[in-house]
Amino acid sequence: MASDAMRRYPGHENFCYELETLLSNHPPGFIYIHDLEAIRTTTRVTGTILDALSTTSSSPAIFYAQVDCVTSFTARLLYENIVNTLVGWEPRWEDGCANWKDDLDTRWNENMDSFVHGLRAAHTHLSRKAGAVMDTGKGKGKAGVNSDVRLVIVIERPERLKETLPELLVPFTRLSELSRLDLSIIFLSQVGWEDIKPPLGASPDPYYVDVPPPSKEDIVRNLILNFAALCEDSPSSSPFNNPYQSSLKSLYIHFITTLCDVCYPFTHNPQELQYVAAARWPGFCKPLLDQYKACGDIDMESGEAFPPPTNDVRMRLTKTFNPTLTAALEALLPRLTNAADWALANAPPDDLLSLPRAQGVQAAGTQGGGAAQQGAALAALPRMAKFILIAAFLASTNPAKSDVRMFGRGLDERKRKRRATRAPGKTRGGGPSKVAQRLLGPAPFAIDRMIAILGALLEENDFDSRASGKQFKIPGEHTDMEIGRVGVFSYVMELTSMRLLHRTTPSDRLDGPPQFKCAISYDATLALAKELKVALNDLLWDPL
């Protein structure tokens, strides 16, 4: 009966078959489904199967609830979601969003055992609804006595339970024996059971179901299947600017295959691949549509299908757009921009096919990711803030002992040149080799140290750009004045609130100077340094 699920989700046939067989006759009390790569798809598949099972009239009648541990972040939400979904109760605003209640309305959302009571009440209710006679006495109920109603509870992302509600983990895994109902609970996770299993064997071992990562072919078939659905619900305003129409299917198949060839090695996640496809496809088929429009011998009234593109055209499209696929992946996988904007930015020019080939190729060339680099974006900061950031970066990266050598004036260059000697690989002592600080991440520094470094920087690089320092006689006195200004300190706070600096000491601590950490990358700092003409690498203890 879940064969439609099998048809809809190629690559999951085994999974579908197994789960269906399990649930339709005597499932284990605790099933653990583990999917490493495509958890979202698996979740969807599970939903479909359960839906199919619950709709078909079988004995036992199956009722299911699918809850997510992120969405239901407190115990109460979990309980309410589960029970309400099981009995199919929709809380309505008119009656104050009341939860489902049985005849003697006991409150079941309070804690675990009240929840168990709630489950039993729901079960009674459902089996009455299923027109079954309840057998008296809870006492002699082994799992399977009230076998005319079976409850299935799917819990998504149970790994979150371990962090947020650890006390619920064990009871949930034992739910079937606790509630003494024909109930099986399914954990659906991207994480192995080994990682969330509570200690001391507190919960029974689950029945494992592993979903293998989808193969490339599966994904291809999957995406192609979606195309049909898309064709249905995409409004066919004019066939010339509707990328999703059945007559383009052959081209789409071709497109998807190439896409997966390029992108599959980098991510096995079907959603991501479909995302990239959605961003690239309109541009991919646009030239063809333009061509049809140009030759315009198809009357759109009769809705007659376009002729499939010639092999030459197809080859040419592929050749044109292949390089942009990787670009799309690069920009879209980390979400440097979103699909819609990317599609817009990289739409090919009109009538690409009518252009001469060489021209066409670079015409469809991609226009970057769209996300500005951090360094460039920092340009809007005021000059002093930039100096502060550089100083902070230095303070976070250089060891404090090196400061005098790096920034002390009057030292000859040779001394300064002596830097950390990075031993490649192991040290001869066999101990672990020292890792460069910029790899380990910024180290916290006291603000005084940063201010001092800032002073050195300003004295070196900012002296001439100052407005007027006539009243200062002693060398360095002006700088001393500058770094003491309110503006500097207030901007340190400002930068912290922008999360360009991190404050590592609590803000309510009074004794001792506050500690900070630099939060901008090396590249960003380098960009700033270039702008301010600071020779960053000379000031780094351990330069790249």
Next chain:
Amino acid sequence: MQDSHIPNLDDVSKTSYYIPFNPSSTKREEHKPKTSIPKSHFEDRDLNNGRELRLSAYKDAWTKCLGRMQEIVRDLQAASVKDVINEVQHSYSNILPGLPFPELPVISLTNSGLGSAVLDSITSELEGKTAIYGGENSNCVLAHIYPGDIPNITTGMRSIITGLIEKQEVDSVKRKSTTSLATYDIKYLIAWYKIWAEDSEGSSPHIIVLLHEFEQIDPLVMRDIFDICSRYVSELPLIFLLSMTSPVSNYLNVTYPRSTLSLLRVRQFSAPTGNEILDALIFNTFFDLEFQPDIMIGPAVFQYIQDYFARYNPSVDTIFTVLQLAHLKHFSTDPLAVFVKDTPSVETLASPDSSPFIDALRNRINTINADEEIPADQYSALVDFVDDARYKFYRGLHSMKLGLHVMLSLLLFLEEQGYTGLKGSPDSGRSSKLWDAMDVVLGGDPERAIKGLAFVARKLKQRELGDILGRMYKLINGLAVALSSAEEEQHAKSEIVAMRTHLTQCGEDDNSFVDVVSAFSTWITGYLTTKLRPLENCPLWDIWYTGLSPFPSDIINPSIRASLVAGLLQPHAFAENLDPHVPHPISGSLRDLPDISILFKRYLDSSKMINVYDWFESFKTVLEDQRQHYKELSTTQASASPRKRGKGKQKASPQVDANEEDDSKWDIHVQARFVRALHELDYLGLIKHTGRKADHLVRTLFDVDDAQ
């Protein structure tokens, strides 16, 4: 009432707090707002109600200036506000087909420069209060969420949901909290939305959550909230509007994991920042031909603004603050500033107690024009002279602006043609051109610059000359209508026309063209020199023009340590009256200082490590001296109330009858004062405790050059 004075010091987002002065003495008049501005240095020659008059004058001038600048800001932000609102309205229309799952629209607005104005106008627009930016028909509900509202998921969800629900009052029904959905359950929101969407006949109104100071919100919490909301996008058209201050455009990418980002559709907008704002504000306020500021700001202040803006704080508020302070300073220094807007009536001037003011004024005037002296009693003549001077000044200002515009257009043109500009920096961009021009114009001697321009103008080709003439004509023609006395402009126009006609007749390289070019260059020289007369030449210019008087930078950006030290060295300069009963001490001698200052002086005298005992001894000697002094003082003027010292908080001060208190008591007394002063220094962070040496302390402050 009282706690309204105390700011919330835990607020991390604030970078500074205003803690109002609230003396322990319960004198009411401390609290009620001042009706006058601080005394001017020339108090002696002020009108007796001069301070009030000048305050009102200041108010007028500043409000005028401020209003103008706010208009400009509004124009500046209009574009980005429009974009954001448009984006909000169309977040759920024309979604790209074929996405694996619906995305949660997130709009991030980066606004570091323009302050809160942008967000305010956006929200008021979306909430339907205003309809300026075409957001009128946006049917939506908007909740403001601040970082404090989201300490954890539960509270965060609750404050979002309740914030939304209480905005749009759907008929609320009584609910038993225990047996119905929790208020932090998004299902609750969904249920509400169903009802509300039915009520509002509009098709699926949007729900907007505005997250203020987004960077403050803990990403770990926000991640889950995004996750939850994105799951119900199909039922709840949610839109997240993030207001960020950091200029880093990819903050989200840097901070949030990909798993979260893949749920969102982020669109980024940013309000204008940096020099764009500064140029627009300054140029359109003080050098615009349509707008006439009451007082003109001088180059010194402009330079300071530019520097401070670029160096410390590139925001509109900075400019406002600095200019306001400049206004205040101008109006509070010279009593003559009373004349800025209008001249007081003859009667007020005639009143006897304003005679010193009048005398000062007359002397000024007589020095200006020595030929006809104004006799002592002709107040009307004075008034007329001042009014005339005002008229002259404003005309001078206007023509100067005109000259600036002409010069600027010429400059820009020359730059386009690739000639070198004023400061020989060809590729320095429009902004710097602006500032150069202002510098030249206000800076005093424009002659050099004009000569340079004229010289370059000679080298113009025919076509270029044609263009520039055309521009000049358009410029002056456009201005002429707005001008009060336009005969010079008429003249200039006619000359330009003549030159153009002449130009059309002659060919490229015959000498007739050379004539035209030379004519042009001479004309431009003449024109600019007539226009660009330094404002200082106008009579009584310093009433309307701040000129070269420097800006008191330490008011807004003091150096903490320097002012700390200064405060310790000369306390009297800071708190003008340490002790209500006694007038200022005339002698700056050590004994008149408060304890902490005395201690601090000795501190400065000592070496790196201070022996506490020696310190105490030196302190004690000073106090002895002090004691002697007061003994004499009290014997001489027994009437005088006993003098206390220390910043008013010293209750344990020596009594008048110090002479009969025995020495043991006195020693204890001194010790107490010593310890107290010591701890005050400690609080100020001037002392480091190191157990290295017995009863020794370490200085943290070195080689300050002693002011005394």
Next chain:
Amino acid sequence: MPAVLEEESDSSDEEVSELAIVSPKKQAFRADLNPSSNIPESLPDHLLPRFNACRRAILKSLQCPSLVLPAAAEDSVNGIAVKQLVELIDGTVLRAEGNSCLVLGPRGSGKSQMVDACLEKVAAQNPIILRLSGWVQNTDRHALREIAFQLLQQTGTSLLPDSEKVQLDDASEAEEDENPFLDSPDHLAEGPTLSLPPSSHLHALIPVLLTLSRPVVVILDAFDLFALHPRQSLLYCLLDTVQNCRASSESRGIAVIGITSRVDTVQLLEKRVKSRFSGRTIRTAPPADLETCLTMVRTILLPSNMDGCGEGEGEEEEEEEWNNLWTASVERFLAAKDVTNVFNETFTITRDFKVVARILTACIIRIKPSQPYLSFQDVSACTDLQRSRLRTTYLNKLSYPALCLLIASAHTDTAGHKSFTFEMLYDTFRNQVRALASAPVQVNGGNIGMMRCTREAFEELISANIYMCVAAPSSNIAKQFTKYRCVIDQPDVKAIIDKAGNTNLKKWLTKNQ
């Protein structure tokens, strides 16, 4: 569903490729499975209902495998246990004794099942059965309320004084950490809900159990956890009541049955509690030896009664035919050497029969009308899946960047850094790219900014808990600088990389050793 069938077949092949170890044996098995044996390869259609019914029956019995075999009833451990338990419960229910005992045995040795079975026997007398579990009722007050609730269900009255309710309610809500129930003032107006009684009621309520009109059986699952409650007051009260029951004559009798797998539970009891406990311990045990285990397997695999399909003409011979086929196949299956090997392994690893049950379930699930009989490769595959869960079994198809990261982390590990940041890994990776300029370009000519992709893959690995966060995540540490450690040890990495079969990656990894 033809699509499905062919799908099934090729998937089984790829399964073979996965289990490289067993494939030769499998060949052997295929060899002896030639038509010489009189069992048809695939199922004749008319037997389909039989097949399903049989499968259902087996699954059912697999869910509750009866661990007390009629065969070894008398002398086996469980047999004795049952006798003792029955006698004890009878004592309470029939002779109104007060009894207490502890059912002790390792996991999956059928403790709860046994208790239930024994209670079934006395169902006629309809005793009041109170079931508590240490997993849920983790404080005495919860336990108490649960008792009250179950009493309410079975007798119609919770023995709690009603006057307390409101105030109790507050008490209960006070202990919610961030009070989700206090979001509107009217939370006091509630239906007849049972709220937490203060522990002071213990001494009031528990003795009242004696006054009830029916005998009471209290079952304490996870008894050891109750012993961890402060002052063990619940246990004290219960056991004390048991003692009093001995004295008092009019009571109907009470039995307290503790169930635990923890051996030293009795030592956990405080002196006063222990002195009231009868000290009677009933031991249960898993199947003692492989034979018993196998017999149990056989009995499960050959279900006596198959429900499911109604009688009709020709039913008998169909049933006959099917049973012959099935029995033959099962016998052959169990006779096969390697199959018994698998069971032997399993049995030596763990005596817990549930594991065997799981393995069998998986096998039964796998059989289809197309290949209706249990086979060796099924059972071995299922064993890998259900018993010995090697990470390599499900980590074999990682994306290319993920593999790079795994290698990089292996390198940092050998360099002596147990924990690493993303930047470190990326640095290692970049060096490798410099060293061997072709590394990133390997994949289908799609050369891609590995930086980007690697970071995505990094987060993938984190969310899959392959990289574990060392310190608690804080908003103060940038993503790329949080420290992680790799839970996969180097041999596994090697295996995974070998599976991936990318020569460059292999080279890079072997540079490690």
